[in-house]
Amino acid sequence: MKNFITILFVFIVMIPVSCIHEDDTPVKIPPTESAVLSPEVGGPAEQNQIWIQLSAQPANAMKSTPREAWDLGFYSGEDFRVILNSSLVMAVGKIKNAYNIDEVNAQTIGDMMNWVQVGNFQDNSQYVDNPNGEILTQTSGIAPIEANDNFNNVYLLNMGYKAYTGNTVPGSIYSIGEERGWKKIRILRTTGGYKIQYADLDQTTHQEFTITKDAEYNYQFFSIVKGALANIQPKKNSWDLCFTVFTNTILNPTNNLLTSYIFPDFVVTNTLGNVVAYEVTTAPGQGEAAYSRFKLQDVDATKFVLHEQRTIGSNWRTTTGSNGVEVYSNKFYVVKNSDGFYFKLRFLRMKNNEGYRGYPQFEYKAL
Template sequence: MKLLKILGFSVLTILAQSCLSADEDPVKLAPISGKNLTPNIGGAAQPNQVWVHLSTGEMTTNKRTDWDLAFYTGEQFRVLINSSIISAVGKIPNATDIDKITAKDVEALQDQIQIGTFDANNLKYIDNPNGDFRNQTSGIGEIKDTDSDNSIYLLNMGRDIYDGTITTGSVITGGEHRGWMKIQILKTATAYKIKYAKLEESSHQEYVVSKDSDYNFKFLNLNQKREVVIHPKKKMWDLGFTVFTNEVYTAEGQAAGSYVFADFVVSNLVDGVGAYQVNVATGQTLDAAYNAFKLKDIDASKFIFNDQRAIGDKWRITTGSNGAQVYSNRFFIIKSADGFYFKLRFNRMTNDKGERGHTTFEYDPL
């Protein structure tokens, strides 16, 4: 499979077309140019998460270890864990006082709250990989009105960024283990209150996270005891490049639990981003198929709006005689958070030395 190279940065500015408001009145859209982008993933340890706004070409970057918990700012009270650092979380049975929980109490539970155990049951310790967090029964449950109804959880804090040597063509997504915390999350009318402590500590700390209507999530770094901005504001990002905890299968339909994926692309479900894959016909080149695809060719029935893995790992292959490379027989159609349509193709996933974590892609408005 031939690895494609970027041929240039010259693209035409095209007027975006055919977006309608809810009452079917035409909306005048500003011109948008296609772009070639190289998100700063950071190499084979993939230390960074990158959030891309297709309408402007802006990219926002953070370290994967910058945050631990994400607090939803919508109507529900939902809290997510950091999938990118191989984190996991589970309820501590019969726990009522966070300060009285000791390492001995959860010794057996620590062996279970892990990623990559090839046990289908361990999916309950992660957030729903498809991104439907509002309805998930795994991870941290919906925060209840009554304090005593909210469970105390054991949080596997995941792993630091690996800082050693990595064989060319390979990735290592996790370094030293970051430890364990016990947490309990409560609610007020407009905010979350989290109680937290390291597992070996006998007294907890508290932090209040207020909702902010400008963002879909507020993010908290527990070790630094501070909030951090990770996602851009609402509708200001479409695709995210990240390490990702996904469901893995050992055979067709045979789940093997959670497993960490590198070189992963998620879409912004909360703001209505959808995507689908277009396969290049036999006998046609990717260049020809991509260039020929127009707005009229969009099949609206194929858009995936209910799974953040619509692109996921489907754009690249990491095994085989040619090593890690992008597929040359497909591209993707995106409906962005602000209603634009784009075609997008991946050109590389390595640099000239063969090091992973150097993805390049191009996209054009339809």
């Protein structure tokens, strides 16, 4: 009887212990209430890309990476897509009927180098990524990487421009430096990732590198110059905005066709991470007051712009204002991050006290 009571006691004691377990559901941490950030893009040359997480503590809200640290981004989702580093003004063109990279050279590509360009006001939007950021449906840039290697062409890659390193003057911007030259590339699928073949245009041999997808990130980034992976974007749900130089498209009035063009002082939203935004425009002189009054109940979810990473873009500033280069004081933005938190955001400056561009500052507040 004594043994039975002892066993029963142990059993009763163990029941709650064995039934207790941790809840593995991620906890959504409420964001910092408000802050003012000054992304260090690097002054007039804007040599850095700054990745912003609005929900983080201000001291940890920004990650800086050099624009020249990467060349191509390899999508980590189910599809097999590859993007260019638009901040370096890169462009790419498919070489017809070319599948052996070692047989391609400057003689076999004809006049392609005259066309695979950015900012030459030609019909060149096909040679850059769709600037709206919809990588999965774009028909420009690098085509989807096919499972059958025989369908993956060699491409001519315009490596764009280095960051500028010379003298600067107040009010001007210096988005590009020396030309980075040309490469030829061919990209194939592998199990769980990609294989890139790359070489200088006239080389008869090539190098290869295998890139494995990582589902925690939008892309895996690769530097052709260094022949190595590059740590660029934070995890896909750990950033909201990026300050960068950007290759956009504009309408060429001479032929009514889209042409690629270089935009400094640009802000993209992390649409692949389900971040969305919309713009609020007020009457002149009412921007600061309207921003201060704006509350969570004022958010209009129907205004969020979907499938578009340029909602903020260059719309927050002007180069032809009454004071020259300046921010729009009658605009602010509403941002919803991947965790469903809402923020209001207002730009305060784009120049420093000496008038040099490349010194943005903005304030934001969780709603």
